[in-house]
Amino acid sequence: MDDFLILDGISKSFGKHKVLDNISLTVKKGEIFSFLGPSGCGKTTLLRICAGFEEPDSGRVILNGVDITKLSPNKRQVNTVFQNYALFPNLSVFENIAFGLRVSGIKESQLNDEVGKFLELIQLTSHAHKKPDKLSGGQKQRVAIARALINKPNVLLLDEPLAALDLKLRQRMLVDLDNIHDEVGITFLYVTHDQSEAMSLSDNIAVINEGKVEQVGTPAQIYEAPRTSFVAAFIGDTNFFEGDVIEVDEPYSKLRVDGFTEVLAYNDKKIKKGDKVHISIRPEKFTLSIEKPDLSEKYNSIKGKVEEIIYLGYHTKYWVRVNEFLVETKRLHDRYMLDEKMITWGDEIWLSWHADYCYRLWQSLKAKLKKRRTSYK
Amino acid sequence: MKKSRFPLYITIAILVFFYLPIIIVFAQSFNASRFGGAWKGFTFDWYWKLFSDKNIWHALTNTLIIAVSSTFVSVILGTIAAFALYKYKTKLQVSHNVLIYFPLVIPDILMGISLLLFFVSLKIGLGLLTIFLAHVTFSISYVAMVVLGRFQDFDYSIMEAALDLGATWWTAVRKIMIPYLMPGIAAGGLLAFTLSLDDFVITFFVSGPDSTTLPLYIYSMMRHGSPSVINALSVLMVAFTFIVVFISKKLLEAKE
Numbered sequence A: 001m002d003d004f005l006i007l008d009g010i011s012k013s014f015g016k017h018k019v020l021d022n023i024s025l026t027v028k029k030g031e032i033f034s035f036l037g038p039s040g041c042g043k044t045t046l047l048r049i050c051a052g053f054e055e056p057d058s059g060r061v062i063l064n065g066v067d068i069t070k071l072s073p074n075k076r077q078v079n080t081v082f083q084n085y086a087l088f089p090n091l092s093v094f095e096n097i098a099f100g101l102r103v104s105g106i107k108e109s110q111l112n113d114e115v116g117k118f119l120e121l122i123q124l125t126s127h128a129h130k131k132p133d134k135l136s137g138g139q140k141q142r143v144a145i146a147r148a149l150i151n152k153p154n155v156l157l158l159d160e161p162l163a164a165l166d167l168k169l170r171q172r173m174l175v176d177l178d179n180i181h182d183e184v185g186i187t188f189l190y191v192t193h194d195q196s197e198a199m200s201l202s203d204n205i206a207v208i209n210e211g212k213v214e215q216v217g218t219p220a221q222i223y224e225a226p227r228t229s230f231v232a233a234f235i236g237d238t239n240f241f242e243g244d245v246i247e248v249d250e251p252y253s254k255l256r257v258d259g260f261t262e263v264l265a266y267n268d269k270k271i272k273k274g275d276k277v278h279i280s281i282r283p284e285k286f287t288l289s290i291e292k293p294d295l296s297e298k299y300n301s302i303k304g305k306v307e308e309i310i311y312l313g314y315h316t317k318y319w320v321r322v323n324e325f326l327v328e329t330k331r332l333h334d335r336y337m338l339d340e341k342m343i344t345w346g347d348e349i350w351l352s353w354h355a356d357y358c359y360r361l362w363q364s365l366k367a368k369l370k371k372r373r374t375s376y377k
Numbered sequence B: 001m002k003k004s005r006f007p008l009y010i011t012i013a014i015l016v017f018f019y020l021p022i023i024i025v026f027a028q029s030f031n032a033s034r035f036g037g038a039w040k041g042f043t044f045d046w047y048w049k050l051f052s053d054k055n056i057w058h059a060l061t062n063t064l065i066i067a068v069s070s071t072f073v074s075v076i077l078g079t080i081a082a083f084a085l086y087k088y089k090t091k092l093q094v095s096h097n098v099l100i101y102f103p104l105v106i107p108d109i110l111m112g113i114s115l116l117l118f119f120v121s122l123k124i125g126l127g128l129l130t131i132f133l134a135h136v137t138f139s140i141s142y143v144a145m146v147v148l149g150r151f152q153d154f155d156y157s158i159m160e161a162a163l164d165l166g167a168t169w170w171t172a173v174r175k176i177m178i179p180y181l182m183p184g185i186a187a188g189g190l191l192a193f194t195l196s197l198d199d200f201v202i203t204f205f206v207s208g209p210d211s212t213t214l215p216l217y218i219y220s221m222m223r224h225g226s227p228s229v230i231n232a233l234s235v236l237m238v239a240f241t242f243i244v245v246f247i248s249k250k251l252l253e254a255k256e
């Protein structure tokens, strides 16, 4: 599939505040592409540039081979689902959905059919004549989606469409969204600060921080192989280590992490003795055992003491003190309270993990590393 | 605990205070006595006199021409002003707000004098035109304030949503913004209309020889004419106001 929507070197400042800094991304036709990032990182601004409500200071927006950077919003084949729904309060559900068709001057009979089809898609046929303020949050959301889809845009922009819904409804709407996407086959550009939403819905994710793209990739790539400490910390939980390379034996190398231990790590790029590297290890990559495990030399293992436990039902989080580090680990339960050996506070246990699970970060934030050593987060 | 009767007494006292004068005027308008006071028998005379007085009709026509035209113009200008105050938050925001507020707080007499001086210095002949301009001047502020209140919880993203769906800016204004603002625009217009109808002080300063409005004429009748005719006129005006308010209320209910 071709590159369909191209953002090419987009920068935008509000006054002195640089909100977007040279953002380049390509979105493929028909995919769900997410902008994921913390509040205030510029996601909405980027989306508004795609919709035409803001003009970038520099850079281009190219849709289907045409430069649309300066095109006004009403001329773009792009429609938006707004964060706060932005339904027309004076119009009924039917008229809200019909709005896009009415301004395009379509025949009445055709309009009725078309709106009827979309009402069916969002399962609100029986609510067609209600005003928006009589609808529940999830229903409003669906109307907003149908309204944006009816003009058959090339790209549908969704700005945190589920943020205002409660957890249960959010999960159902995620499934609905996915179904709607399958049905209409339109490219979705999805903005969210919620990593689980982005992970479960997207084909590709761009992680954005302070107006810069940190990493672009599939959900699995982003989670399993974060390139920066920001991505590693923002998507799921992780442990950071900083070490010096003391021995290289391709494809692995041995690192010495001060205050921890020597760690065998996979080399995902060229490395030489004496280099300083940053790695991240996800909590669920550790295996916890009471006896010293008998593992191949590709595994690291070290003894530690359990300092903190949080029981979360389907899994438990353990913070294990290893020398100067407090390592966050996670254990799934399948035979909890049966024959699974209980681990409690103060237990001496073994942590082990495969060398492949140490992810090298391309860039790291020192300050964050230090904080992580002692914090429980 | 026994409920206190006190609030009830207060309510009755206030109602009497408000409505007793109107009731007296109503009764006096049918009193055959020429200067009011003691009851001398029932009569429709004052109403006949009222309807046969050409000057009253002339004054009424003037009043209506000015009220309708100044309301029309100030509703448009006031709504635009409210939109600007809502949409464009600049450093001058505070001074713009003060400019709009000013006519609401400045004493009528000051406004009347300053407008008079203004018109005279520009050599604009006093008449219907100057009254119209004066009324527009203060009505804009009332309309702008009322419409701005409606704007306070207007979510501009619904305008963007309309543009996003392919509407031109003007279509979005017509189909989305104005319907939303309508209650405010109607209320502001009604306010402007009634203020224009019964404005005396400012009109007094800027009116010319042939542009007497109803309030001005009533004032001169008070001094030279018959108070009983004024009573009859007052009753008609109260009735008219009542009907207008009643209809507008019904209209608003029907829209719900």
Ligand SMILES: Nc1ncnc2c1ncn2[C@@H]1O[C@H](COP(=O)(O)OP(=O)(O)OP(=O)(O)O)[C@@H](O)[C@H]1O
Pocket (backbone or CB within 6 Å): A014, A019, A037, A038, A039, A040, A041, A042, A043, A044, A045, A046, A193
């Ligand atoms: N019109 C504007 N004028 C000035 N500053 C703005 C404007 N719009 C956005 N900003 C600033 O730009 C930054 C990014 O805003 P943006 O709305 O894009 O963030 P976001 O990633 O969507 O955040 P959130 O997740 O909270 O919605 C913020 O610091 C915000 O204050």
Ligand SMILES: [Mg+2]
Pocket (backbone or CB within 6 Å): A043, A044, A045, A083, A159
């Ligand atoms: Mg946002």
